[in-house]
Structure formats: C-alpha cells, structure tokens
Amino acid sequence: MKLLIAIIKPSRLEEVRTALTDLDVHGMTVSEVKGYGRQKGHSEIYRGAEYAVNFLPKLKIEIAIEASQLAAATEAVREAANSGRIGDGKIFVLDLEQATRIRTGETGAAAL
Amino acid sequence: MKLLIAIIKPSRLEEVRTALTDLDVHGMTVSEVKGYGRQKGHSEIYRGAEYAVNFLPKLKIEIAIEASQLAAATEAVREAANSGRIGDGKIFVLDLEQATRIRTGETGAAAL
Amino acid sequence: MKLLIAIIKPSRLEEVRTALTDLDVHGMTVSEVKGYGRQKGHSEIYRGAEYAVNFLPKLKIEIAIEASQLAAATEAVREAANSGRIGDGKIFVLDLEQATRIRTGETGAAAL
Amino acid sequence: MTSIIKFPFAILVTILALLAFSQPAFAQGADYSATINTTLEAIGEAASSAALEEGASEEEAAAAGAAAVSQAVAGSFGDRDAKIFNTLLFLIGGFLVMWMAAGFTMLETGLVRKKNVSMQALKNIALYSIAGIMFWLIGYNVMYGGSAGGFVGTFLPYNFPAPGADTADAGYSTASDWFFQMAFVAATASIVSGAVAERVKLWSFLAFTVVLTGVLYPVTGMWQWGGGWLAEMGFSDFAGSTLVHSVGGWAALAGVIIIGARTGKFGPDGAITAMPGSSIPLATLGMFILWLGWFGFNGASQLAMGTIADIGDISRIFANTNLAAAAGAVAAMIAVKLVYKKVDVTMVINGALAGLVSITAEPLTPSVPAALFIGAIGGVIVVFAIPILDRLKLDDVVGAIPVHLFAGIWGTLIVPLTNPGTSYVTQLIGILAIGAFTFVASSIVWLALKATLGVRVSEEDESLGLDKAEVGVEAYPEF
C-alpha cells in the first residue's frame, strides 16, 4: 500500500475528489496548510509597512491506496489539480506499511 | 521506529490520549482534518440550495513510537477510538527512519 | 529522497525558513498542529473550573529533500528551532518514494 | 382695522400703567399689556375660527377660543410637554432595552462553543420575536389588566388607541408603555436561553418561551408592577432585580436541573470539564450592549421625565447604575486575581453584569458609596457562585443563574439599606413568593415538555453540535 500526499491549490479540491472517485478511490483526508516552492510568496503592505507573505494557502490531501492504484491515482490527481500555473503543487508518495480500519479491525487493503 | 497515523472522530481524542499514556507513549501531534471514506458526507441546505458536505471533520494523530510498541499502540488506539459506528477512522503505519529531539540533539528511540 | 517532518515552536518558523533557504532548500509545507511530549501541558482555570491543557500549539513543517541534503537540513532545522527549552520539538524522517510536480509532471529530485 | 377697535382699551391700559410705572418702565409696561392682549386675542380667534371652519356652532367656537386662551395662559403646554417627555422616555428606554436582545445574543454566542453558535443566534432572534407577540397576545393584560391587590389580570390581546387618538391620559402614550414593558419580557427569556444552551431542543425551548413570556413573567409581574398583592404589601423592586432577573434565573434553574448538564461537562469523579466559549470579543461586546441598555432599563423605570425632579432622578439612576456595574467589574477582577491568579475575563464580564442586576432593585436611593458597595458585592457573588454551581453539577453555560438569580436576590434584599420606605421582611416575602411560583411553574412546564417533545437533543447531535444538527448552518464555516 502507498500513502499519496498531494499539495494542491485550494480551488482544485472538488476536481481532485471527483477524479479519485471515478478511479474507485473512496477515501481521503484533507487539511489546510500553507507552503511555498517555486511559487514564492509576495510582499504585502499593512498600515504602510511592507511585509513578505512567504506562505500561500494550499490543501494537503492524504490518500491511502493499494500499490496497484498508485500510477492511476497519481495521474488522476495530477490532471485534476493542474491549472498550468506556478503553485499547482506536488505529489509525494510514501510506502504505507500497514492500515487498519478502527471500527472493524480489518487490516491491509480491506481497510482502505 | 514507526510513525503511526490515526484518523479518528474528534470526540475520541481524550480516550486515545489516555490509552496511549497508559501504554507509556508520551508524545503525540494532533491536527484538525476533514475526510471521508465509507462514511460518505451528506447533503445540507443553505439558503434553499442543497449542497453536498463531502468532508466530515476528523482529527489526525501522529505518534512516533518504537517498533516494539507498534502492536500495542495500534490496538490501544483502535479500542479507544472505536465507537462501532461508521466513520470511526483509520490507522496507518509508516516506517520512521530517523527521529531527532531538537533541544538535545538525541536521536533514535531516545528522541521519542 | 526523504520527507523531513519537523514539529517546532510557532515562534521559530521564520528562523527555520531562513536556515533552509540558505541551504538551497526551496520548498516546504506548514500546518498548525497541537502536541505534547516531554513538555506536558499545564492546567488552566476557566470560570473557576480547573482543566488540563494537554496540547500545546506547534507548527508542523514538511520538507521533501534529496537524501544527500538530509544531514545538513536536519542540522539546520535543529539549530534554527532550538531555543534550549523544553517543547522545542522533534524532527522525523521518512523515506520518500516518489515526488511529482503537478504543473509539469516532472518527477524525482527535479520535482522538489 | 382691529387695531382701531382696540384703541380705547389701549388708552385705559395706558392710564393704569401711567399710575404704576416710571417713564422708561412705563413704555414697556404699556407695550406689554397691549401685546399680551393682542396675542391672546389672536390665539382665541384662531381657535374659534378653526372650530367654525370645521363646522362647529358659534357657541362651540367661542368655547374653543376660550379653551385655547386658557391653555396658553395657564401654561398647559407644561402638561402637554410633560406627557411628551414621559412618552419619549419610554421610547428611548424601550429601544435601549430592545437593544439588550442583541447584547444577550452576543454574550451567549460568545460563550458557547463554536459548534453551537448559530443555534444560539437563532434562539435569541426567535425568543425576542415570540416575546413581542405573546406580550401583545395575552401578556400585557395578564400583567396590567388585573385589579388592585390581585393575583392575575385578563387573558386578552392588548389594543392601542387609533392613530392620532391617543390623548396620553395616563401621562404617556399607551403604545410606548407597551413597547417598553415588552422589551423587559424579552430580557427574561434571554436569561433562560443562555443557561440551557448547547443541549436544549430548539422547539421545546421556544415552547417554554411562549409560556414564560405569555403567562409566567406577566403573572408575577402583575403581583407588583400590575398593582397586585405584593405591591399592596409594600414590596419594592424599582426596575426588576426580582421581577425580571430573578424570574429569568428561576426559570433557567428549573431548566438546568430538568434538562441536565451538557454531555461530558461533569466527569464521574467530580471532574469538571471546562468548555471555553467561542469568542471573547463577542461576549465583551454583549456585555457592553447590556450595560448601555441598562440605562434604559433602570433609567426609564422612573416612568416619567416631565418634571425637573423626575429627570434629576433619572440622572442619578444613570450614575448609580454605571457605578454599580463598574464596581461589579472591578470587584470581580480583584476577586478572580486573588483566588485564581489569572484574570479570567469572562468572570469580569459576569461581574459587571451582576453589578447591574444588583442595583436594579433600587438604583435611585443609594448614595454613590452605597451603589458601589451593592454592585461590588454582586460582582463578588458571581466569582464564588460559578464554581459552586459546577460542584452542584448544575450546568449553566453563560453564568446566567449567578448573575441574574443570585445577584437579583442580593439586590432586592438590600433595598431597605438605602430606601427607608421598605422592609427586609417584605423584600424576603416578595423574593420567596416570586421564586416559588416561578420555579414550580417553570418546572412543571419543563417536565411537560420533557414528557412530550423532549427537552434535549440526542447525544449524537450534541456531540456533532446543534449548528449542524438543527440549524444546518455552521457559524464559522471553513474551507
């Protein structure tokens, strides 16, 4: 199993969710984060003082999937999240050793 | 070492914390997330317009532990977080290569 | 590639960001979390009722880097985040199997 | 033409004046008399012509003219103006007390948890609306439609005079009095709303509000302000420490007991879970709104400002009200600091409000030091009462019972200290009578609701939050 972590633009959540649902991936966890990469922040002015806004708001999506789904899922996320503009985000993949469904105790792929 | 990631219902945090403390796990990091899995969202009405609430609020707990504690910790979280109802959540386990305590520079199990 | 996860004190973000930029690490993702470890919470009083504040606010920083940068980055974060006081936080390192830049589709080190 | 026919009269007046005044004064004196007569004549003629135009007989016209002159000379605009002033007092006081509805809303939305904020807003809008409708439908006449020394008025809607037809014979216009009194009823219902927050069922709460504002409050109100048996006995409660605040407090207490505490509030081994409010600035804003509204609450309870003595008293009431609140806040702040080290601002907010409730039973007679004393004790009461209620496992979300019931009792009891026309015994009888009635009657209503609609939401809804469960709208939605 793999843990796919995608950092995306907040406005792309719906597209990503739909794309994954179409792939039969039926679970995900989302959190609000801030980040920067190629897309640097910019400077703003507050009460006449310039200040750097280094971090821009993004969403982090975590999706546990079977290894077999990885390629398709990565591609699906990439397509759905891609606006072609800087700041579109990253997809990271970690190895997921174990997964358990709390309610039933099922483990492994059955738990996803 | 392992990194145990549990997605649980917000109301179960205290139980999980207590259960882990009883196991001598003395550290954790919590964040607010939203998610869905088996427990789909539902639809709400706002000013007469129906809209889907796809994501439900959950808490994500990250716990770095020694590999030896893994089974006990997983079980403890499972029990404490289990309400027997859909949406109780998941436990994911990743391999943790390295841990460092910032203050002292200790690494490995000593850093947990 | 590695995924470096640092839990730090909120006030240290700027220092950590600067230190990493100096190392030519040009991307990170930050989220607000709460946690405890050695630094236990304390008790507060609200309307005459004492209650335990178990969790203290921290920031979680996630940085995807090439394995070669790991030692330097860990050290940089450690130094920048270290105030010498309890609660300074932890650095966890996971193995990062894959990284993709959403906009371009680049993968691996090129995607970081 | 008319100046010609007035000539002989002017001559006579001039002669009289010649006898009376030295030269410079004379000229003036003569002018004055002539002017007076000209003016009066003009007034009289205007009135009688007007009457004639409207088709009155000559006699009626003459009478109208005479009345107008009489009114002018006798300064009866003094009477007209006094009535306007009195009515204006009710209108200004009324809108200030109406504004307290917003104060309670902000206080309560600030002190409940994030997940129940929309519900608290909804309940406060609904209760203010219901209070108005019920106090028109039966409340006003239950309260003021009874006979002297009695126990209850009539259960009839209340009617206002037709447009232009109100002659303010009572000294003020009918509708202004209704408006002012109505706002008080709403305050009573707001008190209950805060105490039982975060677990009461919306429609049960509204049903309770219907009974409270239509019957319970008006009945005990009748006993005193409606001229009933307590008034005859000499009970004294200037602006309602007991009639408004304690009544709300007793109804809240019955609710708190019957509905039970929020799930998780009280642990098995005496542990108390703090459930911090969602917004301190809104709670503070609520307190300031209430403080402002209280100038209407206490000040306009003077019921008249058409004389210098009345408005002087209102001024005194403003000063005393303000200082009692200040003393309540400062006393609470010091007490909290001494007992708990950190200065919990929600206790200071409650302290100021307790100061206000304490001075409400008698805001006029206390000297400033007495007002400060009365308010300060009120402030201290809440600091100690809040944890005691917790220990009794009575879960009062916003501190409504300490603030409105306990400080209300204190304020009513201490009236004889500064008001020689009252007695401690009578005050106690009033407090007990009103308390017993309201607590028992409220309990019956709450129990009836419990047996029928149910009074609390399911545990699941409670843990989900009422905003999602019953309102469908989160107060502060996220992404």
Added chain:
Amino acid sequence: MTSIIKFPFAILVTILALLAFSQPAFAQGADYSATINTTLEAIGEAASSAALEEGASEEEAAAAGAAAVSQAVAGSFGDRDAKIFNTLLFLIGGFLVMWMAAGFTMLETGLVRKKNVSMQALKNIALYSIAGIMFWLIGYNVMYGGSAGGFVGTFLPYNFPAPGADTADAGYSTASDWFFQMAFVAATASIVSGAVAERVKLWSFLAFTVVLTGVLYPVTGMWQWGGGWLAEMGFSDFAGSTLVHSVGGWAALAGVIIIGARTGKFGPDGAITAMPGSSIPLATLGMFILWLGWFGFNGASQLAMGTIADIGDISRIFANTNLAAAAGAVAAMIAVKLVYKKVDVTMVINGALAGLVSITAEPLTPSVPAALFIGAIGGVIVVFAIPILDRLKLDDVVGAIPVHLFAGIWGTLIVPLTNPGTSYVTQLIGILAIGAFTFVASSIVWLALKATLGVRVSEEDESLGLDKAEVGVEAYPEF
C-alpha cells in the same frame, strides 16, 4: 426702588381683586395678580435690558421686552418646545438610521465568505461616507429643491443656517432634517453593496454609489417626499418601502444581472453551489442593529413629535414595527422548518428584515393583527424568493433583493388594506414608475461602468479573494 414705583399699580389691582373675591380667595387672588405683573415685568425688563446692552435702540429694546412678555403669556414655549421636540426626533431618528450602516456592514461581512470580508467592510465605510457627501453636494436639493408636482429638484449644494441662526420655521431645524434624510440614502446604497458582493470592482461600485446617492435616489425621492408628481397623485409610502428599499433593490437587481454571478455559483447542469457566510454571529448582530435602527427609520418618519397625537403615533409605529419584524422572523422560521426541516438561521434573519421592510410603507395605520400579517407575509416571501432567484441564476449574496425589493413591493401594495386614504391602483403606479426609472437608470450606469472601468474583478482575483487582491488585508489572518 422699583417696588416703590409699582405701589400705585398694586393698589389698583388690589381694589379690583377686592371686588372679585371672597376673603381667603381674595388674599391669594390679590397676590396672584401682583405676582403675575411682577413676573411679567421682570421678563419684559430683562429682555429689553439685554437688548439695550447689545446696543439696540430704545424702541428696539421696548419691542424685545414686549415680545418676551407676549411669548411668555401666550405660552409660545409650547411652540418653541414643539420645534425642539421635532428636531430632537430627527436627531435621534437620524443617529438610529446612521447606526444601520453598521448593521448592513455586520450583516454583509457575516454573509460573505472569509476571503471577501475586509472588502465588504471597506465598501460599507466608503459608501456611507460617499452618501453623506453626495447628499450634501447635490442630493438634498435634487430631492427637496423642486416644485410641487415636479420631477426633479436643483443640482446645487445644500446650505445650513449659520450657528445660532436657525429659527426652525419649518417646525424643525434645517440641519436635523438633512441629517435624517442623509442616513436614508446611505441605507439604499448598502442594499446594493450586499447583493453584488464578492465580485464587483471596488472603484466601480463606488462610482455607482456616487450616482445612486447623488441622483437616482433623490430623483425618485423627489416624486414623492419632495412633493412631486407621485405625491400629488396620492401615492403613499410612509417611511420608504418603495422609496428606499425597493430603489435599493432595483439598483441591486440591475447590478446582479449586469455584473453576473460569482464564479462557480451556478454549475452547468443547474447545480447551485452553496457559499456559506463567514460569520453567523456578525450577521445576527447586523440584523439586530438594523432592527434597532428601524425604530428611527419608521418612528422618526412621523416627522414631528411636538404634540401628544404625534408622539402617540410614533409609539404606535414603534409597536407595529417591532411586531411586523417579529412576525417576519417567526413566519420565516416556520416556513423554513416545514420546507427544509432544518432551521437555516440566515433565512430567519432575512425574514425579520423582510418583516421590517414590509411594514415600512405604512407602520401607523395597521392594527396589531394587520401588522403581524403584513410582516409574516414578508417573512414568507423571502423564504421562497431566495431559491427562486438562484434558479434564475441571479446571484444575490445576502438576499438583498428578496428582502428589500420583493418585501418592499409587498409592503407598498398592501397599504390600502389599512389606510383608507390610499388606492391599490395608485400604489401600483408608484411602484412601477419608481421601479422602471431606477432599474433602467441603474442599468445604464452599470453598463457604462462595464464599458469603461469594468465591473467585475478578474477570475483570479475572485478566486484569491478580494481581501488579498484589492484590500491587501485579510479579515481573519492566521499564523
């Protein structure tokens, strides 16, 4: 000294009195006359001495003395006091309506999404400021500087009398009337602000506000309150259901159509995306502020409180206004519950406001049941109108069009039910005439702005949020 010279006069008076009264009454009667004369003399002398000191001639001084005595005797303080009361009504009413600017701001910042909150605050500050300046620069004279039965006044700035020089010949002071009327204009602009929120360009919105407050509102205002052709025809709109609220609603509707919906609001297949507001407590606070301000809006539109009849009417207006709002809230609450199961508090907020708008065209003549009926229908209207607008793909962020336009039309149409001096036909003509003018003129202005400055922000700025894009300050910044 002066008592000596008055001696002969006192003797004469005493003799007359001796003839007229029996002994005990006599003593008093005699005293009275003497006192009267002494008093009047003192008043006269004081006035003439004052005049002399200020350098008046002897004749002028004598005249001043005579005038003072005449004023005293003729009770003309009644007249003075009536004018003070009237002016005070405008000032109190004016500050209450001014306060509605804060109400609209809170309502709108509460109902827009987090990323557009600062912009909404900014727009409301700016529009209130601009409304004041424009209504001085030309608006007031466009509205009130015309001739009876006319169509438009003059495009000139408005001047107040010099300090101390206002004699209130109109029955009230000039500036108080301006202040009161100015606050109404601002309300109209606020209505537009809420409807077109979250995508309109700041400077285009402000440009529209300049025209709306300087020209559009004053022109239709002239037709009725300025004594123009609609007033002559017998149209009736007591406090502005049509003149204020519908005008704002029509201008908003034109804006909503021309600017278009927020990106993402309406999906391709008829899907509607809910975009929940950022803060329910602030929206609720806004509603309570508006409710409070409405007592000034409707109450002070009586335009006079210097007689008992006037203040009695104002009291009646207060009661009716309050009860119509209550009925609007309760009716909306019940309708929402029946239709949607959960009680969306934003609908109840809109319901209360619709109740207020509905009663504004005639808050005086309805009996309480009629006021409740008028308000309740208003409340129900919004519950059904909001989703209908959505289905028509008209994106009105805060419900301004249902509340102000639809309920405004309803309120104006129903006037003849309780006011026998009006006719349904004339009401309809007024509604149509004002609606047609405002909608067409507003559309032209919006289209002109679209062709020049542009009326909506770029899609990128919209998705980023106006706070970041145009204001540079987040409403609730995080770490």
Added chain:
Amino acid sequence: MTSIIKFPFAILVTILALLAFSQPAFAQGADYSATINTTLEAIGEAASSAALEEGASEEEAAAAGAAAVSQAVAGSFGDRDAKIFNTLLFLIGGFLVMWMAAGFTMLETGLVRKKNVSMQALKNIALYSIAGIMFWLIGYNVMYGGSAGGFVGTFLPYNFPAPGADTADAGYSTASDWFFQMAFVAATASIVSGAVAERVKLWSFLAFTVVLTGVLYPVTGMWQWGGGWLAEMGFSDFAGSTLVHSVGGWAALAGVIIIGARTGKFGPDGAITAMPGSSIPLATLGMFILWLGWFGFNGASQLAMGTIADIGDISRIFANTNLAAAAGAVAAMIAVKLVYKKVDVTMVINGALAGLVSITAEPLTPSVPAALFIGAIGGVIVVFAIPILDRLKLDDVVGAIPVHLFAGIWGTLIVPLTNPGTSYVTQLIGILAIGAFTFVASSIVWLALKATLGVRVSEEDESLGLDKAEVGVEAYPEF
C-alpha cells in the same frame, strides 16, 4: 359658589372689554378674560390647598399659590422644559459616549493579534470601570471644583443631590452632567489602551489608568472646561480635540516610548514586521460605534438644547461631524490607493476616526466645505503618520497617536479658520501647555511604574500571548 363671588370682577372685565372690542370679538374676549381668571385661580388654589394639606401655614400656602400662578403666566414651563431638555441632552449624549467604550474595545480587539484579544477586552472593561469610579472619587472635583482662572480643583468625591431634590439650577441636573463628563474620561483612557497593547502589564496599565482618569485628565480639563487659566486666555476646544484626544494621545506616546515596541516589531536593519490585526469586521464595527458615539460627543457638548438656537446648533454639529468623518474616510482611501495601490481598510478606518477627531475642536462654526476640508486633512495625516511612527520605532498598535494626537492637534490649530473669536497663537499655547503637562506627567507615572511593578510582560509571555499568560482564556479557542 366661587362663580358667584367672581361676578363683580367679571362685570368690570366685561365693561373694559366692551370698550375695546367689536361684537363677535367681544364675546370671545369676555370669555377669554373670564377663562383666564378661572384657570389661574384654579391653579393658585390647587397649589395652596396642596401646600395646606402638607401642613404649610396659611402664608406659605398663599405664597405657593402665588408662585404657581406666576409660573403658569410667566410661561416658566419654558424654563422647566429647557432644563429637562438640557438634562436629556446630557443623558442621551452620555449614553452615546459611554457606548464609545464598546467602540474602542471592538476597534482594539480587532487590531491586535489573536493571542492578545482577550486581554484587550479585559483592559477595556476595566478601564471604563475605573474611569467611572475615579472620576467620582476625585476627578470631577479636580476638574470642576476649582476657581476661575485656576490650575486645579479640589481632591474630593463628588455628591449628587438627594432623590427628587435636584432643582437643576445650573440649567441641567447635576448627575447628568457628571455622567456625560465621565464618559469623556473613559474615552481618554481607551486611547492609551490601544497604543500600548500586546505588551503592557495588566496591573501597570490599570494603575496608569487610575492616575490618568483621577488626576491627569481632570487637571488639564480644569484649565479649560473647568474655567481655568486657558479658558480665561481664550483657548477654544469645543468638544475636546485637545482636552480629550490629544491628552489620550500624549499619555499614549509617553507609554509607547517608555514601554518600548513589541518584540519583533522592528528588525535590526530598519525592517518593520507587519503584525496584522485579528478581525477586520470587529475593527470596522468599532469604528462605526465610535462614529455613532461621536454625535453624543460633539452634539451634546453644545451643553444645552432648551432653545431653538441650541438645538439648531446641535443639528449643525451632527451634520458637520458626520461630513468630517466621511471626508476623513474618503481622503484616507484615496491617499492609500495612490501611495500603496491596495486600499488597506485599517487605514480607512483610522481616516474616518481622524476626521472625527479633527472636527471635534470646532464642530459648529465650519461651513460644510470647511468641515469636509478639516476632516479630509485629518484623514490624510494618519495615512502618512502611521509609517513615520514606524520609522521612528514607535510601536502604536492601533494608530492611536496619529488619530488622536496628530489629528487632535490639527483640529485644534485650525479652529480660528472658521471661528473668528479665536486666535492661532492662543490655540498653540493651549496645545503646547496641555501637551507638555500631559506628556511629562505621564512619563513620570510610566517611569515610576517601570521602576516598581514593571511595565511590560516577560518576553516569553509576550510570545505566548497575553491571553494565555495573564488572562488564562483564549479569545477564539480551538478544538
């Protein structure tokens, strides 16, 4: 019976009237005189009977009767009503200025960072309470208990007349004046609170407030409004641009310098860290509350509304106050747009407030264009002053010094432009004298506090936030 004994008198009057009037007028004239006499007699008899019943001697009763008649005839209800109007002005003005306490609280809680919001709320509740108590304990008499041309009054508590005993000989009731003046003191303390926010120690701030409201403000207040030396010299400050706002500003400046900037505000190389406020809607609400309260602040500083001239002036003051604020907001908005491209709403908020402060020294004499000019310059001042203060490393959290001190100086200096009775030199002397005294005295107090209690919290507490460190309650707690 009494009609019989009046017969001879009526005959005499009839004869006189016969000589004077033509027939129809005669009938009325005759009636009038008779009516007048009947009425006056009734008034006199009622008063003397009432006196007799209360146990007065016959002579006293006769005197009471005479007084009542005299009062009636001399229209002294005009005098009574004038006093009621004046007192009412103070009460309404007073509650509006009191409400500014909530305005400052919202403004400041909105502009501080999330972690210091509860503390800011607490400090504002406490300072308003302390201001009230201190201004009773010594402040009022320090300010108004001195002799003409003097420097300081007496350090004694202030007493109000007993209930019912206030005869309003000063033209208004004693307590109303105290209440109104008290609210001004609190505003001064609020100004300081905002400037030194986020790092000052709670109890040191409160200690400073005690001295400021009990001594510092009253002393300089005495110089002018207490009839002291500045008043004699001809200094002019209608409602307190200098006496209230600059005094607050100077005290704040001393605090800002002595306490030092927030940790991290100013970097080593001239870098300035922006520390965005926690809630723009609350800051906006605060501004609107202040704007509303300012009608009381400036309007009721006319000190009288018992004549048409007075209420006309108050109306003019309302209009000018509103327009100066509007001009301040618009000017700041344009200046911010030109200088910074994005329209920082916090600057516009400060601009409106600066417009208000600027017009406060003379809200009556300016024509509308002059009022707009005065307000606009105020608005521009803050836009440029805020970054200058930053460059001087003076850390004023909410912009209190630009708004209240700089605009206060500007407003005071510009008075002679529109008020011919004043001189630029005297205005400058007043500004300097009050500034020097307040700045020096405040510095001494702050330094004394620094040496004893300490004036700033530990760096750790500052970084943790005062809410956690000193209040123990988070403003917006999370899960």
